[in-house]
Amino acid sequence: MYQYDDYDHAIVQARVAQFRGQTERYLAGELSDDEFRPLRLQNGLYIQRHGPMLRLAVPYGLLSAKQLRKFADIARRYDRGFGHFTTRHNLQLNWVKLPDVPEILAELAQDELHAIQTSGNCIRNVTTDHFAGVAADEIADPRPWAEILRQWSSFHPEFAYLPRKFKVAISGATQDRAAIQVHDLGLQVVRNDAGEIGFKVYAGGGLGRTPLLGQVVREFLPWQHLLTYTEALVRVFNRYGRRDNAYKARIKILVKALGREEFAKQVDAEWSHLKNGPSTLTTTEVARVSAQFAAPEYETLAPDDLCHLGHLREDKAFARWVERNVHAHKIAGYASVTLSLKKPGAAPGDASSEQMEAAAELAERYSFGEIRVSHEQNLILADVPQRELYTVWHRAKAAGLASPTVGLLQDLIACPGGDFCGLANARSLPIAAAIQERFEDLDYQHDIGELELNISGCMNSCGHHHLGAIGILGVDKNGEEWYQVTVGGRQGNAARIGEVIGRAFAAAEVPDAVERLIGAYLAHRHVDERFIDTYDRIGEEVFRNAAYLPKPAHPHQTRKVANG
């Protein structure tokens, strides 16, 4: 992975010193709340329900074991011994104290960690595919490009006060696992007929109040021009994006208002002045960065390890875990493993310091010392020899990281919601817990099969509810928590925004509604059809009707007034 040189260290340390000064001036009353807000946000610091929330960056989802141990240590000493991994690879700490933050950032900087631009109206952490570098369907490793973009966007002087936040995602594979079409800027690595690397550029995607898929503004952007083109695009946004209404300030609104062609034309006009300028990338720089993402020294292994096959035959629980949590690897004899951060009773994406340390140890022993964070809020060991899978499973189980449910109902995505977040209209976590409890039976879950269920506590859509086959959105009705349900959303190449099925549900009704939707699927599915496939075949109406059936699925449950 990328190692800082003296320049990178100096820049990040300067940022720590700068924020230390800003915090001191704020605490001394020299900076007002309004003045301090964008400064702290651009260092990942929110003021939340319980006090500050600190969002630490995990650039493009990649961590060394040492860095994950540092997170564990920080969470233990400055927080309550756990953190929350988000859909954008970051780690959130919910109980830090404001005066401690400069010191936390200083400690993080020692291990090349920071909270730079994890919030605020600036260019945010670049996200990518959690199987980058190991996926069989990869065109080119997206991580060098993500790192190049990270450096370019860090402290970009022109773009610190954009109309609104700006999120970039990049995919290097034929299957998009980075949700690039719902980002402000989505980059798909492609090759042209001559075999040269370039990017298909999507702009104007995003969830939130107005969910929109990105539109293709350039079919092939040669790699040399990645930064100049991006700079032109963000400049058009900075100059012409709306600033009169925060809900209409994302680039998607500008792209929609101008139309794809006109927007692309304006970007091209801007780009014509920047193209071939000093920010044009060089082969030297791309080689320098790419070298740091070189493949680890894989052993030459047989494609099928005999011991592994034996364990698969003999141990059903192991086989079930392998089926869901182990993923094909491009190198024979290796596999990628998802360490699940989902289980009933724990908030999705939450990891205790002990779990982080356990994951770090697994990475050190079995996966070249690296861990990824997936946008589904799990941890990934990318390079595990097949022969070690059985041991990894046992150790992961002991650490509570082996729920065999990746892609199933229990693997749902949820934001922290009203329990923690100051923006939320409703709580997400009790809903997630109620659904996980309702479907706790593993056989039932495996029978239902792959189903993406995503929960957001408000329109900001941090839980990507629009992209869930079942999406749940918390809404506030006269001070009560209600939940709007969408069906048919999907991520990936055929990304699609889910449809609202009708009136919102009270909190206690949500598991019933989900169960009825799943009942409709089970009643109509063909063999080997996933929920989303059945939905595509039979349409929304069946699900809509099922969700509002008068007969409660669990009559013993009394309806409670939410938000009690």
Add this chain to the structure above:
Amino acid sequence: MANKQIIKERRLQDDAWKVVNLVDGVAPFDVCLPVGPLLVPVSVWNAKKACLIAREYEHGTPLGIWLSPEDDVAEIAKDVDDFTVIAVHFPKFADGRGYSTARLLRERYGYDGELRAFGDIGRDQIFFLNRVGFDSFVLGEGKSAEEALTAFNDFPETYQAGADQPEPLFRRRTA
């Protein structure tokens, strides 16, 4: 207004420029021009260009203009060489359009005179403002200019090219 101090070339200096505002209900050509060097709005520049240039020609009064976030800098592209000072107004520091304006003036339209930021700006904006090409700063009410002078050194290095650094870091990294 005379003898107020501003940050210019990284130190405090006396400054005599006055900002002319267009008052509601007054047409740009009706604006009365006080003596001394003036920063006028784009509309006044367009309406009274001949008069302003005559002041410079006959009295040696240097020309200045100020741009609001809404102004399209392309509109004055042909005139930039006429100005001794171009100022960019920041009504709210969180409105970052002026940063793009500055880069366009410096990089696209070749303006090499004084480029001034004024309005709701303070110590925490100076570093980036300087990087996009501003070289003089009139801070918001109550902001300490002495404190702001330290901000030029916030970062020892920068990844991107800028007005202060023609090459991005990746072209300067020693192998």
